[in-house]
Amino acid sequence: MRQILPLFVSIITVASLSANTVTLANTQSQLGKTYLAQKLNCNDPQTQSEMNICSQLSYQNADKKLNQVYKQLLPKLSKTRQQKLIAAQLAWIKFRDASCEFERSAYEGGSIAPNIYAGCLEEATKQRTQQLREYLQRDDY
Template identity: 65%
Template sequence: MQKFVFAIGSTATIFTLFLAIRAFGIVSPEPPAMQVAQQPNCKDPQTQVEINACSGIEYQNADRRLNQVYQQLMPKLSAARKQKLILAQRAWINFRNANCEFERSQFEGGTMAPAIQAGCLAQLTKTRTTQLEEYIKSDL
């Protein structure tokens, strides 16, 4: 019985710590990693596990592209504008994460919740990437 109580207490402590870290914005939310025996067929996913995995992959690709474009934009800016972009990007990340967490909450506890969150993260990230690409094209 003591082992059981200890295990429950330890799990609760870890979970509380995780929530505190996320609440202070130290960690950007990532869709839960899905364990799939083989690579999912993202052209035609057949199961919720595949849909969740493919949504996570889509978000990872979108985030990678966003970071590439951000790195292309930064050298084109003056020091003052770089600071403004950094502030704007941090605010945008906080908005994106909170907004997608809200969207996910409608399906909390359901098997499609990870796909909803990852899809939201991917879509907003792609939109932000397009915005940053426009700044690059405008020759600032």
């Protein structure tokens, strides 16, 4: 049910957009590939649904940056350290998701819950990206 709510909100939002504001955007949901057609002004979202979608897009942007830094760091490490980083990253993802699920749970059933969850994911992801960047700057790979 928790995974269906963001998808449902996205579908409702897409259905409510007028035809002349629709463009194709490729966005993946937690349930697999879902393609949303939308054109949003995320600098000034007007509805809770728009805020939720913009938060999700902002998180996805942060996640892309994290993956870029991770991919830069991984080949610079010895095989043993690569394995440790992979294990640490998988554990961090589980922790991040569980922590953000806890934060979101304070708004259970509310229309702001997806926004809270995505905002939490984004903030934690930015922090982790900074940690990985600091590893890249060190000389003791």
